Amino acid sequence: MLVAGVDLGSATGKAVVMKNNRIVSAAVMPATTHPEKTARAVLKTALEKAGIELAEEVKYVVGTGYGRYNVSFVNENISEITCHAKGASWMHPGARTIVDVGGQDCKVISLDEGGRVVEFTMNDKCAAGTGKFFEAMARTLHCSLEEFSELSLKSTAPANITKQCSVFAESEVVTLINSGAEAADIAAGLTDSIARRLQAYVYKVGLLEDVVLTGGCAKNEGLVKALESKLNIKIARLPHSPQLCGALGAALFAEEHFLKNVFA
């Protein structure tokens, strides 16, 4: 029996297809202007990858992420906080703190031993400390997000960047560029400023190990390392792409809730 989780984030759409508690296939694509369109396309891609032709074979779909309210074919929607908790605990059962850095927000979720959400905190309207910030900064440094991450790891003397606001940090970066600073040091400085912000959120809910990083920005190894050094701990690496964590959690709920309905 196939089920799926679809995570409609601000920057990307993610789908995970599961069967008997195992991942069959997954896909990621840039978000379109309509959550419905993104959801259909990303799920179709995931199914095609697995060689599944009929969408009807998927018996239950759970939606999560910002677009979750506006998708016609999902059976239910669950908040991304609950889904990330579910997905992270499945990938790494000892996880007690999840740092999720997505396209337009970052969250820190505290879990109990059973993987249940105890507390969470989240940024407000501002995009500081999110994927949008990294996108804007990579643009200013004329590089891709992958290059940005690699650059930051090369730095030996990170620039001191105090601003976490996407708009003001950009002008700080322009000043640094014009004063002859190395791109690697600027990238490392920016990453460090975001790690500081995340550190504050982690301290707000309380640091409990194991800590995992999820969301698209978790692919940025420079950020993972910077946060490790701020928190003075080792961040547990996940066996699957951290970007899929929300969709994975949604798929796990899809399986649970489908079975509950069948045997109810």
Place this chain on the structure above:
Amino acid sequence: MSESKSEALREFVEAAKTLVNPALSDYKKKGGKVIGMMYHFIPEEIVTAAGMMPYRMRATGSEGTELSEGYFTQVNCSLVRHFFDSGMRGRLSFLDGVVSVNNCDHIRRLYDNWQWKVKTPYMHFMVFPKKTGKEQVEAYREQLEGFRSSLEKSFGVKITEEKLREAIRLHNETRRLQRELYELRKADAPPLTGTQTLAALVAGTCIPRDRYNALLKQLLQDCRAEKGGNGWKARIVVMGGEIDEPKFVEIIENQGGLVVGDALGYGSRAIVNDVDETGDPLAALARYQLVDRPADPRIFGTTFDRNDYVVQQVRDYKADGVVSVRLIACDLYGFEQVNLSKHLKKNGIPHLGLEIEYVIDAVGQMKTRVQAFLESIAEAKHDNRN
């Protein structure tokens, strides 16, 4: 209960959505005078006794704060900005007077700017002693005496002891009816949602009192035959200041959390106690604001009572969790949220703290927070059952 089933409920919901409702327009057309209560702690009964209508000032429907920016600092809250902007645009020009007290620095500045720029014909300011005690009651009584003579002089009316007593009885009657409405919320499937209840209470501050009391009786009647819906994820108590926007409650309810109780300025805190109907009426009114009614964080030395009050609401209304709310830039409620969150943790009550602006927008992240909070409560309930 669907609004189509109760005329009274519909009138309340509509009144809470606008500044001027039809009943208020009628009252004005017939020559009635309206006095604006600029925020909290002002005994409306004195205005009623003067034969005028007390109106709790709001800025519902405000679309911006452009006209305020030149008059407030960047650390002033959005409430005073929207109030002042509405004042400048003449949205509150139906007011014949404004009365205020030193609620906080934000409201204080609002009053000054209002006097300077909006210039409502009658304006009066009282000093509110922000501490609960005998001396403070006496001091505030003196201020109320001053307000009484000022109204008498400015509007050519006589506010007798008998009229004050009569007004107190009338306002107590409102509070008694509102408490009946709150009693209904203790049921497993209450006839009214929290959004509708808050609208009904906000309506009480802008519809002429005789009509309002009659409508409330009608609403209670309509509720008797009704049963509310099931299928809520959790029962919630809301804690906050002078929240006058039912939409805030609606966001929680749209995510599946039924708001059954509250510790809000427009809500239970305004109705749980009556004003003493015996003895000196002005002393009774002063005592009511300073001592008798549940305190607001503006009154010094009441932290423990306020924390206990919220827990009591959770018990009385069989709630599963608390959502607290604070306007950005409000220090009082910022501290209150910290106090409360510790107290609730000690008592094993789930809590979610939210920050809002006076005009509620950008609800996406708020919805996510509320949904995740309700999901964690539902999950815990499910685990406890198994």
